[in-house]
Amino acid sequence: MCGIIGILGKEPVAGQLVDSLKRLEYRGYDSAGVATLEGGVLTRRRAEGKLKNLEAALAKAPLMGTIGIGHTRWATHGAPTETNAHPHASEGVAVVHNGIIENFRELRQELEAKGVVFSTQTDTETVAHLVGQGMKEGLSAVDAVGAALPRLRGAFALAFVFEGNENLLIGARKGSPLAVGYGEGEMYLGSDAIALAPFTSAVAYLEEGDWAILDRNSVEIRDEAGHVVQRPVIRSSATAFLVDKGNHKHFMLKEIYEQPEVVARTTAHYLDMAAGKVRLPADLPFDWxxxxxISIAACGTAYLAGLTAKYWFERFARIQVDIDIASEFRYRETPMVPGGLMIVVSQSGETADTLASLRYAKENGQHVLAVVNVPTSTIARESHIVMPTLAGPEIGVASTKAFTCQLAVLASLAIAAGKARGFVNAEEEDKLVRAMMEAPRYMNEALKQEEHIAGIAKMLSKARDVLYLGRGTSYPIAMEGALKLKELSYIHAEGYAAGELKHGPIALIDETMPVIVIAPFDKVYEKTVSNMQEVAARGGQILLVTDEKGAEHAEVETVATIVMPDVPATIAPIVYSVPIQLIAYHTAVEMGTDVDQPRNLAKSVTVE
Incomplete structure (x- = not known):
């Protein structure tokens, strides 16, 4: 969601604030702004749209203050206008906010009754006025924030600066991440370590309910009850990941091409390649x-990784797996068998619905295992076991390398579970591990299809609707392909289990409908061919993604065939993710959409 940065510096900070906000663009946003103090006077610059508009505003009217806050906003309350852009200000205080204040209407009515005049419809302005009113009534800045925070209901991260005080920055979090960065005579606040990476590698993550009072030389952290607490300062590796597209046109394409490397890194972490065994932590708090x-909860692409894992766990470990979209699971009050395992999957580790599902599972006696890309995230910290995906920062909003690394971790877990439960013997484990080891090589082979796929995208860019079909583990990959196409190109697309074709979707098929079929030559291939024949009989345009044997035995005419390497069935979802990502990417490029930051989407969904 929104990005926050705060700096107590020695030099003018406006440029640094904007540079840090650029590192947070991956979260998605539709307006931006900064506020600094110059001679103790609070001054703001805000702009609708991209950061280049904010930079233009600063070029026209520079800010020279050495303390400031900045924000990229993704609209929740109020349109994405300059007026609604953060920072919001009132009575000598400015605030930036990530999240939603659920009770802002009640607070607004209370403040209006005291004569406060509002200029926006945003929930964030309420926070500024609430703190400002406290200061107007005689509270210090610190006490005014301390009085306001318990009154806020919802999920939020906040950063405040105060007129007349150039050595005070306050941050608070409840449900949304916020980190403190430590410098030499300088201090920082940021939504994550990537934002702070240009300034420091010494970072402390605020815990749920914490708020922090910063000056240039120190920080005092208080918990939700107001007690002074200590939070560990760690050395963040975020500085190692510079935000750079390299030779690629978009971050997304760069991240697609990084997949062989990061999947190799991830599998190497979980597999003993020499022994042909899965290598998991020895101190797991449960016995497979x-x-x-097993229950799995996740959102979006992470949910589809979990759906793929359901096939693996049930196939290799012969254990029942329930999978839920986290936003449904958290409210369904599902009964849970004591001692079960809940697996939560999230790229950011801050996804609000997934975090709520995690907490529900813990309350109901489950062991919680997190598959996350940010090992210092809230989900990671609140889980019993963390299985990090080693994808590195993913800047493109549409997930690519995080997804395939999630698949790699989940496949490793399923193999380990199968071995522990006696359904996978040592020879089979060795075979499966070696297949996992080969995935990066096969992914490199799949990337060689890019030029061919770019040509196919020209046809797809003219479509209004696209249908994706697959069976077995190809079904979640078909759903992921449809999701990617929707996210990037704004073309309506749906992913279906191929066997469901006759149960409704077949009514949509005519000569204008592209149908993308994900069908490696596996034990269900012939069944999928029969579905392709039904599509062909109705004039549908079949685009087949298969291997050489599959292409040879297709028995139907296709408008295009993407021939993949012949891969073991276990790793087919990982390898076949590459062409479906490239299809979506090149279709979006052909249509001229914003590939890295699609409209209305955010990278880290930290509110409902």
């Missing part, structure tokens, strides 16, 4: 053999 059930 005695697990009564």
């Amino acid at each position: 053999a005695n697990l009564p059930r």
Whole structure:
């Protein structure tokens, strides 16, 4: 969601604020702004749209203050206008906010009754007025924030600066991430370590309910009850990941091409390649053999990784797996078998619905295992076990390398569970591990299809609707392909289990409908061919993604065939992710959409 940065510096900070906000663009935004103090006077610059508009505003009217806050906003309350852009200000205080204040209407009515005049419809302005009113009534800046925070209901991260005080920056978090960065005579606040990376590698993550009072030389962290607490200062590796597209036109394409490397890195972390075994932590707080059930909760692309894992766990470990979209799971009050395992999957580790599902599972006696790309995230910290995906920062809003690394981790877990439960013997484990080891090589082979796929995208860019079909583990990959196409090109697309074709979707098929079929030559291939024949009989334009044997036995005419390497069935979802990502990417490029930051989307969904 929104990005926050705050700096107590020695030199003018406006340029640094904007540079840090650029590192947070991956979160998605539709307006931006900064506020600094010059001679103790609070001054703001805000702009609708991209950061280049804010830079233009600063070029026209520079800010020279050495303390400031900055924000990229993704609209929730109020349109994405300059007026609604953060920072918001009132009575000598400016604030930036990530999240939603659920009770802002009640607070607004209370403040209006005291004569406060509002200029926007945003929930954030309420926070500024609430703190400002406290200061107007005689509270210090620190006490005014301390009085306001318990009154806010919802999920939020906040950063405040105060007129007349050039050595005070306050941050607070509840449900949305916020980190403190430590410098030499300088201090920082940021939504994540990537934002702080240009300034420091010494970072402390605020915990749920914490708020922090910063000056240039120190920080005092208080918990939700107001007690002074200590939070560990760690050395962040975010500085190692410079935000750079390299030789690629977009971050997304760069990240697609990084997949062989990061999947190799991830599999190497979980597999003993020499011994042909899965290598998991020895101190797992549960026994695979005695697990009564596995539950999986996630959102978006991470949910589709979990759906793929359901096939693997049930195939290799012969254990029942329930999978839910986290936004549904958290409210369904589902009964859970004590001692079960809940797996939560999230790129950011801050996804609000997934975090709520995690907490529900813990309350109901589940072991919680997190598959996340940010090991210092809230989900990671609140889980019993963390299985990090080693994808590195993913800047493109549409997930690519995080997804395939999630698949790599989940496949490793499923193999380990199968071995522990006695359904995978040593020879089979060795075979499966070696297949996992080969995935990066096969992914490199798949990337060689890019030029061919770019040509196919010219046809797809003219479509209004696209249908994706697959069976078995190709079904979640078909759903992921449809999701990617929707996200990037804004073409309506749906992913279906191929066997469901006759149960409704077949009514949509005519000569204008592209149908993308994900069909490696596996044990269900012939069944999928029969579905392709049904499409062909109705004039549908079949685009087949298969291997050489699949292409040879297709028995139907296709408008295009993407021939993949012949891969073991276990890793087919990982390898076949590459062409479906490239299809979506090149279709979006052909249509001229914003590939890295599609409209209305955010990278890290930290509110409902």
